[in-house]
Amino acid sequence: MISTLQHRRAPAEAGVRRCPIGSVQLDNGRTLPDVVIGYRTWGTLNADASNAILVEHALTGGTDVVTDDDTRPGWWQGLIGPGLAIDTRRWFVVAANIVGGCFGSTGPASVAPDGVPWGSRFPLITVRDSVRAEAALADRIGIDRWHAVIGGSLGGMRALEWAVEYPGRVRHCAVIAAGAYSTAEQIAWVQPQLMAIRQDPSFRSGDYYGGPPPAAGLGLARRIAHITYRTESEFGSRFSRLPQGAEDPYGHSSSVAGRERYAVESYLDYQADKLAGRFDANSYIAVSETLVSHDVRRGRGDLRRALSGATADFTIAAISSDRLYLPAGSYELAHALPGSPHVAEIDSPYGHDGFLLETEAIGSLLAQRIV
Amino acid sequence: MISTLQHRRAPAEAGVRRCPIGSVQLDNGRTLPDVVIGYRTWGTLNADASNAILVEHALTGGTDVVTDDDTRPGWWQGLIGPGLAIDTRRWFVVAANIVGGCFGSTGPASVAPDGVPWGSRFPLITVRDSVRAEAALADRIGIDRWHAVIGGSLGGMRALEWAVEYPGRVRHCAVIAAGAYSTAEQIAWVQPQLMAIRQDPSFRSGDYYGGPPPAAGLGLARRIAHITYRTESEFGSRFSRLPQGAEDPYGHSSSVAGRERYAVESYLDYQADKLAGRFDANSYIAVSETLVSHDVRRGRGDLRRALSGATADFTIAAISSDRLYLPAGSYELAHALPGSPHVAEIDSPYGHDGFLLETEAIGSLLAQRIV
Incomplete structure (x- = not known):
């Protein structure tokens, strides 16, 4: 194989x-x-x-x-x-x-x-x-x-x-x-994650091998999942409303195009990149569906x-x-x-x-x- | 105007x-x-x-x-x-x-x-x-x-x-x-939502007026948000693991390409479509950023x-x-x-x-x- x-x-x-x-x-x-x-x-x-x-x-x-x-x-x-x-x-x-x-x-x-x-x-x-x-x-x-x-x-x-x-x-x-x-809640949390992968233009219905992988979609899925894996109080005590380094979340001129980051956002970016660099997006879907099947x-x-x-x-x-x-x-x-x-x-x-x-x-x- | x-x-x-x-x-x-x-x-x-x-x-x-x-x-x-x-x-x-x-x-x-x-x-x-x-x-x-x-x-x-x-x-x-x-948690939850809109190919950096709106991205954002607006126990008592109508979540032949739905997934689809039909995706970003700014x-x-x-x-x-x-x-x-x-x-x-x-x-x- x-x-x-x-x-x-x-x-x-x-x-x-x-x-x-x-x-x-x-x-x-x-x-x-x-x-x-x-x-x-x-x-x-x-x-x-x-x-x-x-x-x-x-x-x-x-x-x-x-x-x-x-x-x-x-x-x-x-x-x-x-x-x-x-x-x-x-x-x-x-x-x-x-x-x-x-x-x-x-x-x-x-x-x-x-x-x-x-x-x-x-x-x-x-x-x-x-x-x-x-x-x-x-x-x-x-x-x-x-x-x-x-x-x-x-x-x-x-x-x-x-x-x-x-x-x-x-x-x-x-x-x-x-x-x-x-549970219904666990099924609910999986839905937007898998949708994020499937909506990535690189996903190509899952037949993306040989081309670029749907890394952006997988990263988005991971962000959602990662928040559910942790707690509000941990985020609060670790990150509060701190900006990321010298970035200024209030300073950028456009809300639509995007602004500089808070520390918690940088943390989620890191978690997303880490997973997207080591995991196949289709496997993320397949194994998530295994999890959803559990009964x-x-x-x-x-x-x-x-x-x-x-x-x-x-x-x-x-x-x-x-x-x-x-x-x-x-x-x-x-x-x-x-x-x-x-x-x-x-x-x-x-x-x-x-x-x-x-x-x-x-x-x-x-x-x-x-x- | x-x-x-x-x-x-x-x-x-x-x-x-x-x-x-x-x-x-x-x-x-x-x-x-x-x-x-x-x-x-x-x-x-x-x-x-x-x-x-x-x-x-x-x-x-x-x-x-x-x-x-x-x-x-x-x-x-x-x-x-x-x-x-x-x-x-x-x-x-x-x-x-x-x-x-x-x-x-x-x-x-x-x-x-x-x-x-x-x-x-x-x-x-x-x-x-x-x-x-x-x-x-x-x-x-x-x-x-x-x-x-x-x-x-x-x-x-x-x-x-x-x-x-x-x-x-x-x-x-x-x-x-x-x-x-x-809070850090509230900021965290907004990030994947706005990313979902921005990753929609129809978004075109926010300059999509005159073309199709990024409805799929907005719908995905709404799914994430809607789960945070409700509770695990409400989902459990309303939906449990029920399939949606006659759909069979175990029956479909592929996990990657997608399967038939659970009731809670259909409910999230409904919430997503409802919002995407009445709300501008750029406004969703702009007003979410207003919320994130709150201090x-x-x-x-x-x-x-x-x-x-x-x-x-x-x-x-x-x-x-x-x-x-x-x-x-x-x-x-x-x-x-x-x-x-x-x-x-x-x-x-x-x-x-x-x-x-x-x-x-x-x-x-x-x-x-x-x-």
């Missing part, structure tokens, strides 16, 4: 292994052929394959959970490694890129059987589809049962689906900053019934200030799970991004409960 | 009178020449001009505070009229379109002295500039002192500026769902000092569930005002839009305090 974005994706994919898993049957009746899963591992699988932990990434994450490169830390840097919370002297840790992503797994930028990138033709991948593909990966790398499947946000949704779809294959399951289904109840009855077959030991955690994946969603999930496990509410000022930033609290929680 | 958008704006402007006020000196040193203010009145000004009330509209509002047309109710319908909370048998009510708007006042679509619409050249209008223009209107229609200046959201910011800039001209001042300045402290010292000269009797109200103009901002304002007036927190499930929807509570409050 040759990627048309290989030059852009190279740094994040260093060390990623690729496992062909054949076709994946999708919930909507279609088949995605020739699927490859990009994954990375840390530690050593023991003789009876009982020490494997699957770490599931979120929307724009990848297999770079931790890195050896100080200039490019992983998204859970400090949590996994020798002597750390998830001690790789004991545990064999696996991180798989989600199907639809752009860090090693088959996604919209991958070349379809006809020799042309999937682009506009890339199918809807539900959370359940993505987990089905990961089960095929587990089969191929010899892991029958995970000691734990752990994830936050979209990673938490995938962890939950693992525990429900494959109860015999998951001993512990940690669902952080995610609920049992994507553990689908085809399984009401929530309690849908969860009734899950046998894993659950760790449910919420970020206190999360305004996108409200703690209420975690309580609803926990309440409906067999045995109604306790919800660990992690006190954080960072909002949803607390699931990435509060590694110490998350490490303690996992150490207490799972590892 | 001939508008290039007259065909679109006609319905909302029926009954609007236009008052030329000459040049307006702007905070940034520029002069906006030949300014016209569109305004509407209800009731009769009494002999000593002591019964006048100025009602200030919000971002996309206009002078249609109340209408006689049941199919197109005003934004505070039911609040103003004979026998209503603001009883027009007693009070003379004035509503003025903000400078930069598109409902009768000089704005980006207006023709500049060179015979071409202002478009990309339209200057930044601060809240203070807009109030200066309204003071010129008041002079011309013979109102030396308002019995009250009342507004919500951007209208509340204008009301506050009136009371601070012209203390002798404001007896009562009601600031609803607005704080003393636009009653600017050039006046700290907040308490900035407010120290205000002599009006203040009514400060917040919407309990407002997540864009947090009640905390209203408390901060009230606390710093002379005499630290009480904050009336209006209990509402609607979020920021409660300032438009909770007319009964607002009417009671105004009846108790002002009229």
Whole structure:
């Protein structure tokens, strides 16, 4: 599988292994052929394959959970490694890129059987589809049962689906900053993001490979998303109404043509550019649609019934200030799970991004409960 | 002043009178020449001009505070009229379109002295500039002192500026769902909205008059804004994960090209189309920038000092569930005002839009305090 974005994706994919898993049957009746899963591992699988932990990434994450490169830390840097919370002297840790992503797994930028990138033709991948593909990966790398499947946000949704779809294959399951289904509000927030990409003239219905990518649209999507990931109080204390450096937001002569910036605007510009430089816009759409599809109840009855077959030991955690994946969603999930496990509410000022930033609290929680 | 958008704006402007006020000196040193203010009145000004009330509209509002047309109710319908909370048998009510708007006042679509619409050249209008223009209107229609200046959201910011800039001209001042300045979070939310308009290929740097307007960009801006105006719980209870009618969000074959909709998405489409059909995109930018400029402290010292000269009797109200103009901002304002007036927190499930929807509570409050 040759990627048309290989030059852009190279740094994040260093060390990623690729496992062909054949076709994946999708919930909507279609088949995605020739699927490859990009994954990375840390530690050593023991003789009876009982020490494997699957770490599931979120929307724009990848297999770079931790890195050896100080200039490019992983998204859970400090949590996994020798002597750390998830001690790789004991545990064999696996991180798989989600199907639809752009860090090693088959996604919209991958070349379809006809020799042309999937682009506009890339199918809807539900959370359940993505987990089905990961089960095929587990089969191929010899892991029958995970000691734990752990994830936050979209990673938490995938962890939950693992525990429900494959109860015999998951001993512990940690669902952080995610609920049992994507809510109307979460669906609402995705709509303008994907529209921003699709309205970018470079998007060309998703068939832009070979031409310039819709970076402006992706940057706009990221700005919207990033605000929802943080909190009003953090923005207030960090930026207040400060101008950006020597810029003067009151000074420019036209409102329509644009003015100089406030510091918070420069911060959003930075976040937008950073994502647009490392992520494929079509993958942003594909994986956002996976997130929107999340509903553990689908085809399984009401929530309690849908969860009734899950046998894993659950760790449910919420970020206190999360305004996108409200703690209420975690309580609803926990309440409906067999045995109604306790919800660990992690006190954080960072909002949803607390699931990435509060590694110490998350490490303690996992150490207490799972590892 | 001939508008290039007259065909679109006609319905909302029926009954609007236009008052030329000459040049307006702007905070940034520029002069906006030949300014016209569109305004509407209800009731009769009494002999000593002591019964006048100025009602200030919000971002996309206009002078249609109340209408006689049941199919197109005003934004505070039911609040103003004979026998209503603001009883027009007693009070003379004035509503003025903000400078930069598109409902009768000089704005980006207006023709500049060179015979071409202002478009990309339209200057930044601060809240203070807009109030200066309204003071010129008041002079011309013979109102030396308002019995009250009342507004919500951007209208509340204008009301506050009136009371601070012209203390002798404001007896009562009601600031609803607005704080003393636009916060980092509020600035942040505006950025992707204006970017959405500017990234629309039809925008042409703001000089699109005569061609198609950037309706897609404006619709995208409205979607973002509308979510911030409402609440997660309202979306949840109204829409949950319901599909729109017979549409099937899981059924479509491609995620990249787009799928069928959830009900909440159709609702946002409706809100977007409604605004794009009635509002000029450049005015959306101009008035949003006015909102971003809001800082009653600017050039006046700290907040308490900035407010120290205000002599009006203040009514400060917040919407309990407002997540864009947090009640905390209203408390901060009230606390710093002379005499630290009480904050009336209006209990509402609607979020920021409660300032438009909770007319009964607002009417009671105004009846108790002002009229």
